[in-house]
Amino acid sequence: MTSLLQVRDLTVQLKIGADLREVLTTVNLEIAAGEAMGLVGESGSGKSMTAKAIARLLPDGATVSGSITFDGVDVLALSGADLRAHRAQVAVVFQDPRAHINPVRRIDDFMGESLRILSDVSKEEASRRAADALEEVGIDNPAKRLRQYPHELSGGMLQRVMIATALLSEPRLLLADECTTALDVTTQAEVMAIMDELRRDRGLSMLFITHDLELAGAVCDRTCVMYAGQVVETRAASVLHGDPLHPYSAALVDARPDINSTADRLLAIPGRPLSAFEAPSGCRFAPRCGYSTDDCTSHEQEWLELAGGQVRCGRAAELRGTLRGGAHV
Amino acid sequence: MSDEPVLVVSGLRKVFGAQVAVDDVNFELLPGKSIAIVGESGSGKTTVARMIVGLERPTAGTITACGRDRSKPARNGAERKSRGREVQIVFQDPYSSLDPRMSGAALVDEVLRVHHGGDPEQRGRRVSELAGLVGLDERQMNALPRALSGGQRQRVAIARALATDPRVLILDESVAALDVSIQAQVLNVLADIRDQRGISYVLISHDLAVVRQLTEEALVMQRGVVVEQGPTADLLDHPKHPYTQLLRASVPGPGWKPQRMRERLLGAEVPAS
Numbered sequence: 001m002t003s004l005l006q007v008r009d010l011t012v013q014l015k016i017g018a019d020l021r022e023v024l025t026t027v028n029l030e031i032a033a034g035e036a037m038g039l040v041g042e043s044g045s046g047k048s049m050t051a052k053a054i055a056r057l058l059p060d061g062a063t064v065s066g067s068i069t070f071d072g073v074d075v076l077a078l079s080g081a082d083l084r085a086h087r088a089q090v091a092v093v094f095q096d097p098r099a100h101i102n103p104v105r106r107i108d109d110f111m112g113e114s115l116r117i118l119s120d121v122s123k124e125e126a127s128r129r130a131a132d133a134l135e136e137v138g139i140d141n142p143a144k145r146l147r148q149y150p151h152e153l154s155g156g157m158l159q160r161v162m163i164a165t166a167l168l169s170e171p172r173l174l175l176a177d178e179c180t181t182a183l184d185v186t187t188q189a190e191v192m193a194i195m196d197e198l199r200r201d202r203g204l205s206m207l208f209i210t211h212d213l214e215l216a217g218a219v220c221d222r223t224c225v226m227y228a229g230q231v232v233e234t235r236a237a238s239v240l241h242g243d244p245l246h247p248y249s250a251a252l253v254d255a256r257p258d259i260n261s262t263a264d265r266l267l268a269i270p271g272r273p274l275s276a277f278e279a280p281s282g283c284r285f286a287p288r289c290g291y292s293t294d295d296c297t298s299h300e301q302e303w304l305e306l307a308g309g310q311v312r313c314g315r316a317a318e319l320r321g322t323l324r325g326g327a328h329v
Numbered sequence: 330m331s332d333e334p335v336l337v338v339s340g341l342r343k344v345f346g347a348q349v350a351v352d353d354v355n356f357e358l359l360p361g362k363s364i365a366i367v368g369e370s371g372s373g374k375t376t377v378a379r380m381i382v383g384l385e386r387p388t389a390g391t392i393t394a395c396g397r398d399r400s401k402p403a404r405n406g407a408e409r410k411s412r413g414r415e416v417q418i419v420f421q422d423p424y425s426s427l428d429p430r431m432s433g434a435a436l437v438d439e440v441l442r443v444h445h446g447g448d449p450e451q452r453g454r455r456v457s458e459l460a461g462l463v464g465l466d467e468r469q470m471n472a473l474p475r476a477l478s479g480g481q482r483q484r485v486a487i488a489r490a491l492a493t494d495p496r497v498l499i500l501d502e503s504v505a506a507l508d509v510s511i512q513a514q515v516l517n518v519l520a521d522i523r524d525q526r527g528i529s530y531v532l533i534s535h536d537l538a539v540v541r542q543l544t545e546e547a548l549v550m551q552r553g554v555v556v557e558q559g560p561t562a563d564l565l566d567h568p569k570h571p572y573t574q575l576l577r578a579s580v581p582g583p584g585w586k587p588q589r590m591r592e593r594l595l596g597a598e599v600p601a602s
């Protein structure tokens with residue numbers, strides 16, 4: 001498979017006051033045309049920053065090194081009209097639709113805006129396409145919805161409007177940032193089903209950001225696990241749950257309560273998740289890892305090929321199959 | 330430990346204007362046991378919690394905690410305080426439920442002073458004891474909430490709720506906003522506290538895996554009505570009501586594929602939200 005998106009050694013620092021704080025460290029990521037890639041991790045692990053870097057939406061003052069290549073084009077060098085064209089190819093759907101829609105404008109205006117800016121279509125044509133897009137995401141009576149304001153729609157409905165809007169510019173990559181997290185579970189299943197259908201119909205690639213390893217496993221081809229600004233494991237989603245390579249992936253799987261049985265005690269991971277800038281040198285997970293040795297804390301871990309995936313843990317091959325989650329803390 | 334229920338809710342109903350938010354909720358909670366109220370947004374589960382703790386007044390029905398009725402407003406300050414000692418609540422968002430200008434230790438101390446009095450030394454010992462129970466060290470207890478992580482703040486909120494030595498603790502989505510690894514820690518802390526103190530929990534949650542982990546009994550609410558009620562394990566393994574089946578089938582797991590289940594299982598019964 002040829003890859004549509006290639007992220008190589010991406011390191012990002014943000015300007016916080018007078019300091020530069022690192023949020024991503026040498027992130028490697030590749031998404032093939034038509035592939036769905038899950039991006040899983042806890043708060044501060046750098047999931048959203050990775051998506052923002054790909055869409056070129058990082059805040060002012062951010063320093064970026066490494067490379068991002070989309071369809072052969074160097075994304076980090078784009079500006080002006082080329083950058084606008086890139087953002088049409090790479091659509092983003094965020095977690096909270098209400099925070100990303102103008103509350104005083106009708107759905108029609110909101111959906112048509114990007115279309116009119118990008119391809120200079122008439123207002124009528126934009127409305128017609130918007131109505132079609134709403135129908136595609138399973139919204140009845142689109143003409144009525146287009147005349148409504150955001151506050152008149154429920155969260156699930158509004159998120160479907162956001163997905164329809166993202167697809168209007170006919171993107172080739174969809175960045176979905178926790179886009180179902182705020183929804184009820186039955187609505188989440190519904191929205192996921194719609195996204196899955198649309199994605200397959202159009203051969204769209206997707207980067208699906210979530211904290212829910214099981215959800216990523218269910219809808220993605222491969223899953224990337226991030227910790228403290230680094231990707232620690234990339235595997236086929238179908239095997240990650242049962243055969244994790246990195247101790248952190250294993251610990252994440254085991255920390256989740258199981259809907260099918262009650263554990264005496266959950267295998268919690270001691271300590272708390274770290275951000276890249278506060279992480280120790282050597283393996284960043286080492287202080288919370290039950291398998292860490294002196295070597296882990298004294299050496300940067302390399303990005304290794306193993307079992308059809310990649311992992312950032314020197315002991316992965318030796319530990320494979322024996323990993324248990326955290327400790328009974 | 331007696332077998333008298335610590336909390337009895339019967340025929341509980343709440344109407345807001347023309348909207349029936351909660352209709353005919355009944356359950357009993359024994360000491361050291363936990364019950365879950367499961368449902369999606371708008372199901373009325375949080376309204377039930379707010380009525381039990383006294384933040385909403387029921388339209389009809391009774392709530393009895395530790396043998397005393399609490400469905401009418403308290404007549405005086407003393408009664409209000411005694412109600413506070415019986416039932417406490419931990420809210421979902423630890424970022425908005427703590428006073429940003431008070432350290433964890435000061436927050437817990439305030440509750441102790443109001444409810445139990447005692448001299449500063451006694452209260453200090455009690456604060457350390459509670460901090461130990463929820464797994465916070467002295468430095469963390471003396472820090473302002475902004476210096477703490479979400480999980481640490483939620484532990485402060487739990488310590489504060491436990492300071493009155495309540496018989497019933499209401500957990501209103503209290504672990505929902507936490508990271509997976511922290512959520513496991515807090516769930517373990519809650520299980521320990523129940524074992525050590527014989528306290529009872531009412532867990533308000535949409536997360537069925539958390540419900541399975543922490544409770545023995547559960548009731549499922551849909552648009553204000555309890556559609557199914559029973560032992561948690563039975564209810565999750567063999568859901569009987571179509572809505573419980575839909576909830577259960579919507580949880581991702583190995584082999585799960587998202588489907589437009591709402592239409593398939595319920596037809597037009599549930600309006601697409």
